[in-house]
Amino acid sequence: xxxxxxxxxxxxxxxxxxxxxxxxxxxxxxxHWYNLNADLPEPxxxxxxxxxxxxxxxxxxxxLFPMALIAQEVATERYIEIPQTVxxxxxxxxxxxxxxxxxxxxxxxxxxxxxxxxxxxxxxxSHKPNTAIAQAYYNALEGTTKLTTETGAGQWGASLSLAxxxxxxxxxxxxxxxxYDAKPYRRFQMEAYGGVCHSSPSDLTDSxxxxxxxxxxxxxxxxxxxxxxxxxxxxxxxxxxSLGSVLNHVMLHQTxxxxxxxxxxxxxxxxxxxxxxxxAGGGSNLAGLTFPFLGRNLREGTTTGLxxxxxxxxxxxxxxxxxxxxxxxxGLTPLLKMHTLGADFVPPAxxxxxxRYHGMxxxxxxxxxxxxxxxxxxxxxEAFRAGVxxxxxxxxxxxxxxxHAVSAAIAHARAATTDEVILIGLSGNGVLDLPSYADYV
Amino acid sequence: xxxxxxxxxxxxxxxxxxxxxxxxxxxxxxxHWYNLNADLPEPxxxxxxxxxxxxxxxxxxxxLFPMALIAQEVATERYIEIPQTVxxxxxxxxxxxxxxxxxxxxxxxxxxxxxxxxxxxxxxxSHKPNTAIAQAYYNALEGTTKLTTETGAGQWGASLSLAxxxxxxxxxxxxxxxxYDAKPYRRFQMEAYGGVCHSSPSDLTDSxxxxxxxxxxxxxxxxxxxxxxxxxxxxxxxxxxSLGSVLNHVMLHQTxxxxxxxxxxxxxxxxxxxxxxxxAGGGSNLAGLTFPFLGRNLREGTTTGLxxxxxxxxxxxxxxxxxxxxxxxxGLTPLLKMHTLGADFVPPAxxxxxxRYHGMxxxxxxxxxxxxxxxxxxxxxEAFRAGVxxxxxxxxxxxxxxxHAVSAAIAHARAATTDEVILIGLSGNGVLDLPSYADYV
Numbered sequence: 001x002x003x004x005x006x007x008x009x010x011x012x013x014x015x016x017x018x019x020x021x022x023x024x025x026x027x028x029x030x031x032h033w034y035n036l037n038a039d040l041p042e043p044x045x046x047x048x049x050x051x052x053x054x055x056x057x058x059x060x061x062x063x064l065f066p067m068a069l070i071a072q073e074v075a076t077e078r079y080i081e082i083p084q085t086v087x088x089x090x091x092x093x094x095x096x097x098x099x100x101x102x103x104x105x106x107x108x109x110x111x112x113x114x115x116x117x118x119x120x121x122x123x124x125x126s127h128k129p130n131t132a133i134a135q136a137y138y139n140a141l142e143g144t145t146k147l148t149t150e151t152g153a154g155q156w157g158a159s160l161s162l163a164x165x166x167x168x169x170x171x172x173x174x175x176x177x178x179x180y181d182a183k184p185y186r187r188f189q190m191e192a193y194g195g196v197c198h199s200s201p202s203d204l205t206d207s208x209x210x211x212x213x214x215x216x217x218x219x220x221x222x223x224x225x226x227x228x229x230x231x232x233x234x235x236x237x238x239x240x241x242s243l244g245s246v247l248n249h250v251m252l253h254q255t256x257x258x259x260x261x262x263x264x265x266x267x268x269x270x271x272x273x274x275x276x277x278x279x280a281g282g283g284s285n286l287a288g289l290t291f292p293f294l295g296r297n298l299r300e301g302t303t304t305g306l307x308x309x310x311x312x313x314x315x316x317x318x319x320x321x322x323x324x325x326x327x328x329x330x331g332l333t334p335l336l337k338m339h340t341l342g343a344d345f346v347p348p349a350x351x352x353x354x355x356r357y358h359g360m361x362x363x364x365x366x367x368x369x370x371x372x373x374x375x376x377x378x379x380x381x382e383a384f385r386a387g388v389x390x391x392x393x394x395x396x397x398x399x400x401x402x403x404h405a406v407s408a409a410i411a412h413a414r415a416a417t418t419d420e421v422i423l424i425g426l427s428g429n430g431v432l433d434l435p436s437y438a439d440y441v
Numbered sequence: 442x443x444x445x446x447x448x449x450x451x452x453x454x455x456x457x458x459x460x461x462x463x464x465x466x467x468x469x470x471x472x473h474w475y476n477l478n479a480d481l482p483e484p485x486x487x488x489x490x491x492x493x494x495x496x497x498x499x500x501x502x503x504x505l506f507p508m509a510l511i512a513q514e515v516a517t518e519r520y521i522e523i524p525q526t527v528x529x530x531x532x533x534x535x536x537x538x539x540x541x542x543x544x545x546x547x548x549x550x551x552x553x554x555x556x557x558x559x560x561x562x563x564x565x566x567s568h569k570p571n572t573a574i575a576q577a578y579y580n581a582l583e584g585t586t587k588l589t590t591e592t593g594a595g596q597w598g599a600s601l602s603l604a605x606x607x608x609x610x611x612x613x614x615x616x617x618x619x620x621y622d623a624k625p626y627r628r629f630q631m632e633a634y635g636g637v638c639h640s641s642p643s644d645l646t647d648s649x650x651x652x653x654x655x656x657x658x659x660x661x662x663x664x665x666x667x668x669x670x671x672x673x674x675x676x677x678x679x680x681x682x683s684l685g686s687v688l689n690h691v692m693l694h695q696t697x698x699x700x701x702x703x704x705x706x707x708x709x710x711x712x713x714x715x716x717x718x719x720x721a722g723g724g725s726n727l728a729g730l731t732f733p734f735l736g737r738n739l740r741e742g743t744t745t746g747l748x749x750x751x752x753x754x755x756x757x758x759x760x761x762x763x764x765x766x767x768x769x770x771x772g773l774t775p776l777l778k779m780h781t782l783g784a785d786f787v788p789p790a791x792x793x794x795x796x797r798y799h800g801m802x803x804x805x806x807x808x809x810x811x812x813x814x815x816x817x818x819x820x821x822x823e824a825f826r827a828g829v830x831x832x833x834x835x836x837x838x839x840x841x842x843x844x845h846a847v848s849a850a851i852a853h854a855r856a857a858t859t860d861e862v863i864l865i866g867l868s869g870n871g872v873l874d875l876p877s878y879a880d881y882v
Contacts, residue, residue, distance in 0.1 A: 014548075014833065017547065021543045021544070021547065023541065023543055088543075089836075092540065092835065092836055092837075093836075099533065100464065102462045102464055102529075103462070103607070106458065106462065107455075121562050122836075123832075123835075123836035123837050123838065125872065129836075162836055165832070165833040165834075165836075166544065166833070166834075166836060184876075184879075185626075185872075185873075185875045185876070187879075188875035188876060188878055188879040188882075189838070189872070189875055191878070191879060191882050192829060192832055192838055192871075192875065192878040192879075192882060193832060193833060194833060388633060391564075391606070391633055391634060392455065392606040392607070392634060392635060393606075393607075394533065394564075395530075395533055395534075395563075395564035395570075395603055395606075395607060396533075396564050397564065397630070397633055430633075431566065431626075431630070431872050431873060432626075432872060432873075434626045434629035434630055434633065435625075435626070435629060437629055437632070437633040438625075438628075438629040438632060438633075441632050441633060
């Protein structure tokens, strides 16, 4: 047989066509994102300029984001069409499966019917590519050639690097130092996709150098890494910044999760779940999972309960204050109205790195503040215990983040006395977090 | 909300019911395994007793395997029904997706239509659970309470531990020392499922102690680890031994891969691929992928080409001898007629740990010997280069094993001048092999 060697893959982004390939996409892949703003009884408080404290205009965000995303940040229409090229990439792993947890039900001996919506089959292993692909697409379409971002445990950095590879953008990532040092696999993942990853704080930015001068031994935080990535983008005319959670357009992109779950639950004969559990760090997984259910509650009067499950070690919703605060340590980001523990809060080094954020999505914060969803804090040990129970019943080892939702759902199912319907958001798998399971076991 | 803590998960196997749950399984999950023995022009040479060199009888295998698997080892009927409980577990991740590699085709600029059959969405990340679940089921049904096995990089140990968790068996794994030391994640995965993992050679068995006495600094090999696991099972009346590849019943269980691919390709409008590429170590992925196509070639006269892709560093099919040899170092296993590099061959420490085996499945060896499939050896660097090209086009980072098939397929597609149809067996994802990609990149 022929044995022509392939040319060496370049280390970095290859130019990619943004044109759709034109193949037929299954109708089960959503055609539109759902925008909760269309159904909220009161609008989400606007983001404010960090200097003037006036509501942001598009020109304030233009140095960091493409116009399409700036428009989505304040959009009010209920449905926003997903570009065909994004839908084609989604179709590589979407629709994500909705699975009835038969074996877990038997282990728990519960009369409840438990379903889980599983986002761990994306190439990055979590829900993060749902927005990474969309953000990279709009940036590439408007001529950006490079994206900068921050990452904690690395799910987001890997997801954006994946998106950069597929859509032809260079990706530069600042990763929180404690994760950079302790968990190199996701950095290797970024590099396999052609991304570049720095430990944060780094000496590559003014904000990084300032933090290093003041606290050279810091373990880093998402707030610090955001400062560095934002600064790097602002100083490079070819670059934009990309955020993996918190902002409204990120919540929007993630609604493919809940949109699919609505359809899949109906097909399974349980169209209106009694209660939905999702883990919440910055809020994007939770919003993506629950907003389509919340919208239906608001429009049609269904009463699906929605529960944000956050870590007891970083409890922004259950212990934070609802006020305007910065998204980062250096105060470079806009002021966001959110539940916050304070922009300088450095959470303990829990295993669920994706939940170590001082604030919470303004849209999720607003919904909780209006009483449209509730929040619960889960201890780490209890979360891992639930993760092991889940893994030994259903096979999938949940991401440490996801175990917070699993834990709350299992507690609820154990107490259930009727055949209620429970939906768990399984935001990712824990394959790259196995050392934390080893610590627990 | 209620907050009843879940009880601590026991560390070890929990008893599980073997009864089917009775839910409806999609018709796209195969109901039967396909047995190539029914269609071969000559029978596969029998396994021989290591002492008498006579064909093995069931009683010779009874200390190691349950009767159902012993019967499957010599079965001649074309289709064997999959037990409902096994099918229910398969349905957690099966049917495995068949994906048209549109983006890879565009990157390569090939007129060929490339498909890949992806086994990496199983909870263990590879095709291995297809047989692990079946073997654990039959063992549990016949009263076995413990399974022993060997593992290289750890895919098989993790898969059998998963099966043990789901079906209520204790699992004890001997892992090749070099992998045990260098790649702890899959051991953590085994432990998360309740499995126990030892470094091999160990001082827990006679064969391990003998190897340690002779070569204390050995990096270990699959042949050594098999000796230890077989010995441990033979000495424990409650235990059986489980092999992740090589034997006929393992090939049988893996045919769900090719059975599904036949149906999925027909649905995609390309029912008869021109050529199928699969990686080959012990042979189970290759057999599972290709035997249903080979059976059709033999029955219906289709001419789908079938290519075994093995590592140049451990080239049993392309450089080995076709003769009777032991499956292990200590000579405890039956004599198998196979392409072999010699039972004492210690392959170099290549990254594709799953392909580091001195022999090859007797069924695959027989098919190659009859000229029914061909074999090609791929260099490691070339394989990784193809893996990176694939990851940056399709998103999925292939397992190092799978990159051997990807490499041969890419070379073939680059040389293609017509719109032929290529099928790649993507046996697993490379998420737990990211350090090897980091070495390459």
